[in-house]
Amino acid sequence: MASVLSRRLGKRSLLGARVSTPSSLADRMLGTAQIPTLQAELSRVSSHLASYEGGRCTEQAEESSTNPSFPNLNRLQLHPGQRVYVTYNGQECTGLVEQHNQLSDEVKVLLLEQGLHTCWKTEDVRLAQMQRSPHPTLPMDHSPATAMDHSPANGSVQRSVSRNIDVPKRKSDAAVEMDEMMAAMVLTSLSCSPVVQSPPSRESSMPASQAACDSWKESGDVSDSGSSTTSGHWSGGSDISTPSPPHTEASPKYSSEALSSPQADDGFETDSDPFLLDEPAPRKRKNSVKVMYKCLWPNCGKVLRSIVGIKRHIKTQHLGDGADSDQRRREEDFYYTEVQVKEEAAPESATSPTFGSSPIVIQQALAKPEALALDQATLESHLPNSALSQSAPSSFWHIQADHAYQALPSIQIPVSPHIFTSISWAAATSTIPSLSPVRSRSLSFSEHQQPTSMLKSHLIVASPPRAPSGTRKVRGEAKKCRKVYGIEHRDQWCTACRWKKACQRFLD
DNA sequence: GTTGCCGGGTT
DNA sequence: AACCCGGCAAC
Known part of the structure; x- marks a missing residue:
């Protein structure tokens, strides 16, 4: 989702780049351009940065005061010891206020x-x-472009106008990281709210979340073909503007179908909510389960307590710290997974029925360090309607095949950097090539809210990998979209059926 | 003939 | 990537 934001910002950042000044300055300006924007959005869900917000608000108020051309601190009483910035010899320097004479300004x-x-x-x-x-x-x-973003300011006002203009500039790394974190927080939180989930409300939500909705819709649309997650972050390198954040039920295409399973939204909410709360400091599970983040990099296995930490670890230790590599920056999402570690050493089977108790993350952990819990909120396939949920397994197969680089049997499929669907499968040490291990899958999240008929998907023993080339797929027994809906309702078919591809809705 | 879907073409 | 369709094989 952060990349969603960057999509939005990315477009606009061109504007910012044009109007910006020398690069060093431009970099410094980022904070103002970016953070306050987010800040305003964040303020609904967070108040811990209120002081900063307050500082900005104060300045804004002054802009409209008696001296509009110079946003200044006239009305601010600077306190001795207060940290300020000034430009000294062309450089921005940090300083401490020693004395503030308001009279002499x-x-x-x-x-x-x-x-x-x-x-x-x-x-x-x-x-x-x-x-x-x-x-x-x-x-x-x-630049006129800048001025136009606000009111048509005359020359003397432009400087002040641009100070708080909501035009993102080219980002520094720090700013990007900050953006992503904050955007993630905002979006994950808002994605849980009915506002975002409800299609009619999309317009009124903030731009970032709307972008998220759009993207979720995208992923929802393609989820039929079982390849939704392939548009995720790992392919983001070529086009970071097409991420695949979590899916809200915003697609009109599914809205009608979703009516048949009104629990879908609930499931989603249950699922993602803990992430909202867990993001900064994972909330401890009732059964004193610690959530840790484990590096999936081969032969690493480092376990850290925070997402930020594990990301930093991956970025610095494994991916290198390429300054401008957006792809790398996003790749780090793929190399860690959330692990539940029970504090009391009570090894638990990976297939123990406890997965129903925690909708978010799955089971396991303990006995082996490799026992990983995977999560992902790929609600796009499962939650919107029960029928679609059947297509989920095939999505995962694709994922498995596409990400052989995941050295460990568990794969974390980030749909958004911070929301994951829980999957766990066991890779067989069998004769089967590594790309097609025998897998059992258990979906932890919210599938218990699916109609009973769907419960079978809780644990699916995979059908044998598709036979090697040459043999045609045996016609399945399941009714396909054509039979179910009839040719006259072709628009209700799954996408694959419409394209004369293997049905993704009614899998065999 | 109908159906499912592979393979390949087009946009 | 999304979409379309010819053609094949299973029914």
């Missing part, structure tokens, strides 16, 4: 890096809270 600042005591006009001082704000004393952002 001067601020004495101790420059930390230079060790100098300096005196500044208040307007030349930026609050550390707004640390990444563009420098007001440098000419910048005079």
